[in-house]
Amino acid sequence: MDLFELLNFYVIPGIVLGSIYALGAVGITLIFAILRYAHLAHGDLATLGAFIALAAVTSLGISPLAALPVAILATAAIAVGIDKVFYNHLRERPKIVTVMASLGIALMVRSVVQVVWGVDTQTYTRGIVRPDDYFGLRIRDREIYTVVAMVLLVGGLQLFLTRSKWGKAMRAMSDNPNLALLSGIDNKKVVMLTWVIAGGLCAAAGFFLGLNTELKSMMGWHMLLPMFAAAILGGVGRVEGAVLGGLIVGIAEELSVLVIPSEYKAAMAFAILLFMLIVRPTGLLKGKVL
Amino acid sequence: MRALLSMENLTGGYGDADILHDVTLTVAPDEIVVIVGPNGAGKSTAMKSVFGLLTIRGGKMRFDGEDLTGWAPNRIVQRGICYVPQVDNIFREMSIHENLEMGGFLKKGDLSAAYDRVYTLFPDLKERRRTMAGSLSGGQRQMVAMGRALMLDPKLLLLDEPTAGLSPRYMEQIFQICRDVRDTGVAILLVEQHAKQALAFADRGYVLAAGKNRHEGSGAELLADREVAEMFLGG
Numbered sequence: 304m305d306l307f308e309l310l311n312f313y314v315i316p317g318i319v320l321g322s323i324y325a326l327g328a329v330g331i332t333l334i335f336a337i338l339r340y341a342h343l344a345h346g347d348l349a350t351l352g353a354f355i356a357l358a359a360v361t362s363l364g365i366s367p368l369a370a371l372p373v374a375i376l377a378t379a380a381i382a383v384g385i386d387k388v389f390y391n392h393l394r395e396r397p398k399i400v401t402v403m404a405s406l407g408i409a410l411m412v413r414s415v416v417q418v419v420w421g422v423d424t425q426t427y428t429r430g431i432v433r434p435d436d437y438f439g440l441r442i443r444d445r446e447i448y449t450v451v452a453m454v455l456l457v458g459g460l461q462l463f464l465t466r467s468k469w470g471k472a473m474r475a476m477s478d479n480p481n482l483a484l485l486s487g488i489d490n491k492k493v494v495m496l497t498w499v500i501a502g503g504l505c506a507a508a509g510f511f512l513g514l515n516t517e518l519k520s521m522m523g524w525h526m527l528l529p530m531f532a533a534a535i536l537g538g539v540g541r542v543e544g545a546v547l548g549g550l551i552v553g554i555a556e557e558l559s560v561l562v563i564p565s566e567y568k569a570a571m572a573f574a575i576l577l578f579m580l581i582v583r584p585t586g587l588l589k590g591k592v593l
Numbered sequence: 594m595r596a597l598l599s600m601e602n603l604t605g606g607y608g609d610a611d612i613l614h615d616v617t618l619t620v621a622p623d624e625i626v627v628i629v630g631p632n633g634a635g636k637s638t639a640m641k642s643v644f645g646l647l648t649i650r651g652g653k654m655r656f657d658g659e660d661l662t663g664w665a666p667n668r669i670v671q672r673g674i675c676y677v678p679q680v681d682n683i684f685r686e687m688s689i690h691e692n693l694e695m696g697g698f699l700k701k702g703d704l705s706a707a708y709d710r711v712y713t714l715f716p717d718l719k720e721r722r723r724t725m726a727g728s729l730s731g732g733q734r735q736m737v738a739m740g741r742a743l744m745l746d747p748k749l750l751l752l753d754e755p756t757a758g759l760s761p762r763y764m765e766q767i768f769q770i771c772r773d774v775r776d777t778g779v780a781i782l783l784v785e786q787h788a789k790q791a792l793a794f795a796d797r798g799y800v801l802a803a804g805k806n807r808h809e810g811s812g813a814e815l816l817a818d819r820e821v822a823e824m825f826l827g828g
Contacts, residue, residue: 364676468698475695476686485644485678486741487699488668 311441313557319446319515321533321553322453326508327526328533328545329457330501335590336477336540337497340398344385344409345505345530350523351412352378352506354420360427371510375503382502383495383500391494409467409524417520423532425518449511455547456507460500464542477540499515527557529572536579538590547587551575596655597622597780598674598749603642603652611650612638614804618782620749625771625781627795627812629788631824635786635804637679637753643782644669644676644751657748671699677740679753679784682738685727689718689737692726696741704744711740714773732763739770743779750774752783756790768794792816800824 318568327349334342352374358369385408393401434441464470475483476493484490508530509523516522533552537544552572559571579586596619606612612635618624627634627659641647643654645664654661660730661669670676675696684692697704712719715736721729726737735755737790742750752771756764762789771781772794785791792812800808808821815821 324657468694471691472698474687474691475684478686479681482678482682482741483695484666484685485670485676486695487667487693487745490666 307439314554315442315446315553317557318379319449319552319555322450323391323511324529324553325507325546325549326453326456326504327530328549329542330504331426331530331543332534332539332541333497334501335534337473337493340401343402343405344412346527347409347412348378348382348502348505348522350416351507351519351524353522354416356413356510357427357518367514374506375512378506379499379502382498386498402413413520413524427514445514446547450509456504457542461542473497490564532572532576536575536586538586538588540588540590541588544551544586544588544590594621594714595656601653603649605642605647605649605653607647612804613642616743617806618799620780620782622780623775623778624796625775627791627798628784628801629791629798630801635802636801639801640753640782640784642749643674670745673748674751675745675747676751677738677742677753677755679757681735683726687726688723689726690722692737692741693744700745705744707744711743714770716738731760732766736768747779748783749780752781754784755787756787764790
């Protein structure tokens with residue numbers, strides 16, 4: 304196998320998949336850091352976002368990329384709503400209660416998707432897209448969109464977290480929640496903001512998975528483990544770590560096909576997750592210890 | 594003398610157990626008041642009671658002519674009392690400047706006057722304003738913590754053992770800063786483990802034991818009191 308074959312068939316798809324994981328992992332890491340629980344409905348929320356984009360494409364007749372902002376806004380609103388209706392009531396209870404509740408939300412969201420859109424495989428656009436040739440590298444437009452969108456969204460989030468007052472308040476709440484309250488930071492607003500961001504990124508993750516593969520009601524659920532592996536690999540609470548983790552998990556999954564049967568691709572994320580938890584639970588970039 | 598803060602016959606604690614029994618205490622607008630006492634005397638609890646962090650079952654808390662009993666912490670902050678906890682009192686993964694910014698979170702509009710005030714009190718911090726607070730030494734962290742609490746121009750600053758774990762040099766520095774802060778018109782109520790040094794520097798002191806008032810008076814008076822001396826000299 305030559306270098307271009309390795310890049311074209313394994314590394315480039317790995318980067319694209321990794322970018323999708325990164326979008327989800329950033330939300331997971333933020334929820335972990337600020338709300339302090341593992342959000343198991345993250346994958347299914349991504350599925351919902353992907354299908355909302357599909358609804359926008361089919362009913363409004365807009366292009367998939369134009370449907371992305373619609374899906375982001377709608378999913379962000381739904382995430383805030385889910386928090387208000389369900390998780391908010393469990394805030395004072397042990398965190399494991401919320402983790403279990405989020406598993407219930409995952410099933411509910413998936414059922415809604417299955418009832419509304421059915422269980423069949425769907426796509427945003429019909430037909431086969433042939434990759435363009437860039438000096439021997441074969442890349443599809445949608446793959447470029449995926450990586451660029453990930454960089455823009457996460458870069459924008461980083462700017463927000465480091466430059467704006469409310470972004471800093473989110474970091475403060477993650478850093479030292481008691482002191483944040485003593486400083487008069489309104490934790491309800493920070494929680495809401497966290498859900499807006501996590502929900503929006505979820506929709507983007509689902510959308511790009513759908514754009515690069517197909518839409519299925521289980522698509523997000525299957526992404527949950529890799530997204531968690533990415534968040535923990537990068538270091539919980541570290542946005543840039545989640546991106547790094549996402550890319551590593553994505554590339555590792557694609558490369559694993561070289562040595563193990565492709566049906567076991569998903570086991571790669573699990574192996575990375577297990578390895579990190581044993582060897583370096585703070586993640587690559589020093590994050591919170593779980 | 595008009596009292597800025599007055600605690601009258603305060604009884605309360607965490608959950609069902611009362612830790613404070615009939616504690617009475619006042620702080621005037623321009624003085625440093627220290628609470629000393631043996632371990633478990635309820636010193637920190639007395640301070641936290643100001644901040645509504647425990648259940649109050651009896652007595653009253655008045656601040657600047659208003660009854661504060663049962664207020665939520667963020668309302669108390671807005672009213673002009675800022676609190677520096679003993680531990681975890683900084684945002685470790687934020688820069689010094691961002692720590693101060695969070696301290697001034699509730700302030701509307703321009704923060705530059707508040708930054709100037711804090712950086713004048715703590716010139717060391719100004720030089721290192723981009724440094725992560727978590728990488729600072731204990732004494733500098735305490736300065737960041739105090740600086741954060743001063744951003745809202747409080748009328749009263751509550752310090753919970755500000756010199757715990759600090760070297761004598763830093764202890765003296767923190768005490769000096771407390772005097773400087775008082776001289777800008779901020780009253781200070783602090784809890785101290787280093788009773789002798791604290792009584793020597795404070796304007797007035799209260800000795801608490803087993804959640805009750807034992808002695809009160811000026812720092813010098815308390816230091817001269819035999820019973821108080823015995824309490825702290827291993828008696």
